[in-house]
Amino acid sequence: MSTLRTCDLIINVPGRPDGFALNMSIEPGQIWGVLGPNGAGKTTLLHTLAGLLPTRSGQVILNEAPLVELKRRDIARHLGLVFQERQDSFPATVMETALIGRHPWLSPWESEKGDDQKCAQQALEAMEVDHLSDRLLSTLSGGERQRVAIATLMTQNPDIWLLDEPTNHLDLHHQVKVMNLLRNQAAENKAVFMCLHDLNLAARWCSHVLLLYPNGDACWGSADTMLKPSALEQLYNQKLMTVQVDGAPVFVPVSAGV
Structure with missing residues (x-):
């Protein structure tokens, strides 16, 4: 690792x-x-x-x-990276996009093999976008494109x-x-x-x-030492209210009038 x-x-x-x-x-x-x-x-x-x-x-x-x-x-x-915003330079399907994740593992000009296709398919299934595999990425919603990006990172592994x-x-x-x-x-x-x-x-x-x-x-x-209301209020210049839900803190912004 x-x-x-x-x-x-x-x-x-x-x-x-x-x-x-x-x-x-x-x-x-x-x-x-x-x-x-x-x-x-x-x-x-x-x-x-x-x-x-x-x-x-x-x-x-x-x-x-x-x-x-x-x-x-x-x-x-x-090391792999999912960007916050992406621009699609070339038209590509969802499956073709996911397979980009295999490129670091292939030699130059080597085509994807069955194992690569299987890896990409499993990643698309995990992100619940496998039914879109033949769709052009440019036709997807923002949320669907985000899930494809994460599936591509999964394929890269x-x-x-x-x-x-x-x-x-x-x-x-x-x-x-x-x-x-x-x-x-x-x-x-x-x-x-x-x-x-x-x-x-x-x-x-x-x-x-x-x-x-x-x-x-x-x-x-x-996380337990960093996620303190005083530190977070200073970080965001915003008053916060904190409650506990299932053992984890939940932070709620407080309006100026409260």
Whole structure:
């Protein structure tokens, strides 16, 4: 299983001074939730961890090797990313899109084989979009496209899952389905690191939390130590009410008049 860690990492957010250096390790079996207001740098961090954006300073280390020294194919065999928003450059069916996840495991110009097709089919079934396999991706709703994106990551089967708002566009049933899927991946010693806007998803499913502030400050640790009302109210500049449901905290924003 793979480990992703940062060494004195400062992400490059344009127009922002250097923030707090990140020295953290994303280990097998962990589910990380990254929380912060708009503009705090959550997506920038995720893309930096994936090697798609350069660091301002510091390093990202994958299995004890600097990410910048690794080939993209080798990175993709250990690390996969679901974007928050996607643009479809070429027309492709749902099945063709899911099969993209097998590309890191194929040699150049090698075609997908039966096992690859089976892997993609099982992933589409898990995300309940197998009945759409022959549809063009561009004809799908936002929620259907999100489930196809997660199915593609399942087909890729990396050790480290990076996800930007994985429940974006999803109804409640599919939100729970995706979060349970991520919990199951962690139970199989995968590592999950995802940006979230929903505090309650983080409280119910995450083992670790990273709080990112707009000025570049950050703090991280186990979910039970990070998800404190005082810290979250400061993070979002928003008063919160907290109740317990099934042993997990539920955070509710309080209007100014309450």
